[in-house]
Amino acid sequence: MSNTRVLERLEAGLPAGGLVTGEHAVRPFETDGLTAIRETPWAVALPEDVEQVRTVLGICREHGVPVVTRGAGTGLSGGARPLKNGVLLALTKMNRIKEVDLDACTATVEPGVTNLAISQAVREHGLYYAPDPSSQLACSIGGNVAENSGGVHCLKYGLTVHNVTGLVVQTFEGDELVIGGKGLELPGFDLLAVMMGSEGMLGVVTEVTVKLLPLPTAKRVLLGSFDDVEDAGRAVGAIIAEGIIPAGLEMMDNPSIRAAEDFAAAGYPRDAAAILLCELDGTGDEVEHDAARVRTVLESHGAVVRVAVEEAEQERLWKGRKSAFPAMGRIAPDYYCMDGTIPRGELAGVLLCIGRLADEAGLQVANVFHAGDGNLHPLILFDANEGDQLERAETLGGRILELCVEVGGTVTGEHGVGVEKLDQMCVQFNDAELAQFHALKAAFDPAGLMNPGKAIPTLARCSELGGMHVHHGRLPHPELERF
């Protein structure tokens, strides 16, 4: 059957305007949040309900056409990069909140609903959805499931995996899996956990049930300014040792502080070597009590402390942190955001080492750190139009992630592997482990047509890379395939 015929069938299975083709029309879909990686999709399908999703998958199955699922396109690892011979299944039109169950404290929604829209919809009932990635205004809950997204409140409230209780998933073979629901446990294997962070490799999520939490009645945000990064790192460990689990605990180094301050006028001290933002939430007296304890810990580690009691001031302090990424756009034409996670105690050493690697590469790095959970976002600043800066940035990024693995961490805490970190996966996992991942993938998608080529590198790729690592520790042709 001709390609045209396949397109006709897809078009017939979707509402008017539900199939987008043609180079110009599909352009907005060529990339996700990792804009350095682009591809023109063959066709973009915009289903409005689960039946249409099943129709698209059925046609693609019949004709052996690969499918890439996309949410809001805010992903940072190229996980939703389309294929030029594949259908991009964009779920943004499936954006209905189907049910809010106030007895169960759950919301059941379609995958295209944005993260923030859930909290907004239930706010009047004194509830909210806890995970809050920085892109929460735009990112979809389906995408959050695919990446197991976090945010700044993970230490206390967990990741997507801790806050989603049910999923409905369509497999490429045409089965509908109803996984969990409103209960606390599911029978059999934990398919819910398997789907979380699976980057669209195992199936298409068409319904999500999330847990809602009561809004805290009181909140305090403390800003601690340090003259020494190591002191800030130690203060983080000391807060935890004190038995306090802050709702949020964020650290920024001096380049990040300055960029964020210039951008958002958050009131950060521009000359501090590092700042810690610590949010405490709960009920009135308790929060007050904990804030006093955290203040003592911060001061005993040499910090100058400010406590924000009023909501407006708290928001201003958070705005600086949440705008750290766009702020980088002011000081460099391009930035490349890393996403390693390290044991908290390794922070000071890792930051020193990143500084050294950055000097060697002749590039500047600004660091923002989810200090509570060890998730480090070094932002490599460069100018893609300047000589080999992009290449150097990529190489430096790879080295930083390998460093995270060396100290017992991981190459990606919350952004996913996508196409971006395939090479680093070869560093973190051996062949047998990767083969086990491939076997798990094949259990859900034996044809290998769901988001092919993402998330898990082939053994061949790793073996080639391994050979080259022995000689150079870096790739001789970084432009090939990997980016």
Place this chain on the structure above:
Amino acid sequence: MPDDSERLLALVADCLREGSTMAIVGHGSKVRYGAPDGEVRLSTSEHSGIVDYRPEELVVTALAGTSLADLTSELAEQGQILPFDPPRYGGVGTLGGAVASGLSGPARPWRGSVRDAVLGVEIVNGRGQRLRFGGSVMKNVAGYDVSRLMTGAWGTLGVILSASVRLLPAPESEETFCRACSAAEAGELNRRWARAPLPITGTCHVGGVLHVRLSGSAMGVASARDEMGLRETGDPDIWAAARDHGHAFFETDGTVTRLTLPRGCRFDDESALIEWAGCQAWLHGEPEDLPDGTQATVLMPGERTQRRPAADAATAKYTARIKDAFDPHGIFNPGMNG
């Protein structure tokens, strides 16, 4: 620290070579849930000890055979706890068994389940390969979440050699209160309390009495107690008794059924022991009909655990394929329900 992993790996290799099956056991404390049928017994109990514990990281890594009693007392010395507070039937049990069974204690709805806390595992798969997944950091999306897939799989996908789990600081204050009320009233209270930020870490309704545990700062516990109108102090031993089946309710030679119920559901069987704010209930005998969305695990003495309702066709299909992906020769824990 006795590391027995080489012997365990060799045992798996032997089974593969000889085409025999194996029964994986730790302390054998969960025999009530059915014992595996394997021809060769693989005991992890000599493979024990803490591998890495840095309290400020809120993570501990220990070998599978580490006894829960030893582990929790080490943690207690540093003022920390296992958030999932797993059952210790007969006072024993291993970390590996806790992870493999995925059974969580009384604080489960508030402090999370075993799988919520599991960050990484080392396993032997059914090809005899020693593999590591996840790690010791909280946020990790490199590869599929095999660590949590192993949790609650009852050893049917591999032998767990070690696990890293997330910890919590022990609360400054913990108090138990009780209040005489019907199961229906208890259900109403649970639904109301779920809508407010309260420091609840346990509820148990049995014999016409609702027991409630509050944990946190002394100040937080006191103000929540007043807000919730809890006046009567209760017996703090109820939590371990319900968790470990030491409570009089479990003194029976007959069938016991565990129900897991949807949040907020109305289940008010006065003869049941109801925990987890109404999300876990224990019954004597077998239930006749189940509320929607409820799962039953029927524990019949001397019989295999039965699940009701049975998995639907689609779930069964992918479950079988996952089993095959990890244990292609079907050597691990035959007869156990993963």
